Amino acid sequence: MDVSGLHVLIDPARVPPSRLATFVPAIARAGARVVQIRIKEGSARAALAYGTEVLRWARPAGLLVVVDDRVDWALALGADGVHVGQEDMPVRDVRRIAPGLLVGASAGTSDELAAALADGPDYVGIGPVFRTGSKADAGDPLGPEGLHRLSAEAGPVPVVAIGGIRPDNAAAVWATGVAGIAVIAAVAEAADPASAVRALLHARNRA
């Protein structure tokens, strides 16, 4: 599965369940490639209900669906993949219990990247590129230069850049040659999510 392009991370606080029916098809039409469900609070029941609604609209729209951290939710929902951070289940364990899932792994340093790559993920999420307010435990920003340096170490594994990426700084990110960009606030908190998706993708042409 091709994970290049724009990944839009959503959660029930930023995109309430009632908005999914318009939000998900709108970002798909605007050109997003992946929607990632990232839920850090609340019950499994609520998360599964949210995920079911995401799948309901993502499937006909042709979006890939990735679940952050929870392999069991990804399996129960029939999602396409799971994204695991440095403190989540190791990629090798995910492969063992869920051989059909696409697996992305996060890295923010050269060491973390080497560890992530050793496990053979389908893609690596590298960041934070810029300062971000969406992830409390994110490290110091890499900047486009740091991103470019780390990306080179990823070799043939697709890199998805994350962290504080917005329409006005996205061109510098695409210019590093990354396969994809992942955003939280830039789309999920936008007044017009479809316009934000288009602007993030148009920035690729300016890169």
Add this chain to the structure above:
Amino acid sequence: MDVSGLHVLIDPARVPPSRLATFVPAIARAGARVVQIRIKEGSARAALAYGTEVLRWARPAGLLVVVDDRVDWALALGADGVHVGQEDMPVRDVRRIAPGLLVGASAGTSDELAAALADGPDYVGIGPVFRTGSKADAGDPLGPEGLHRLSAEAGPVPVVAIGGIRPDNAAAVWATGVAGIAVIAAVAEAADPASAVRALLHARNRA
């Protein structure tokens, strides 16, 4: 798999990783049947490391290992089962993604029990029997009478009673005819966990 007998719930705060090598074999020798890993905080990596250590000592001791809530952890660890609460993944979803796991479901009321039974769990955890300090969101205590009434509604499905059960009130719980008793504080916080296990099991003879 037979889930009757004593279930001992543990977590890294009550039973630190360094104590597992003595704690787990000791409760097994004293007669416990199941050790349940119940982790509500911290990272998946830390939980999987803890669970791996539990399995390391539980397997040779012949204890069944059940994981609370996290089906993905149960699968990755190669545990015997998973226990799901009212707000966790529904039993039917667990069966679908993890057909080999023993599945227990919690119920505290007649309605919850009917919903849990409809999904065909391997056992039902019913409680709280008594007032408990170990579970903040536990409902009003059922008392042995309420437990007995609810247990009758479970039909042939084994009932494991939980909630505030100690050596000095366990006889009244066993007297209701439950297949098993689950404890947190009574063993994990005991100065002598093996003695506590023996006392909880001896209470069955007084019942």
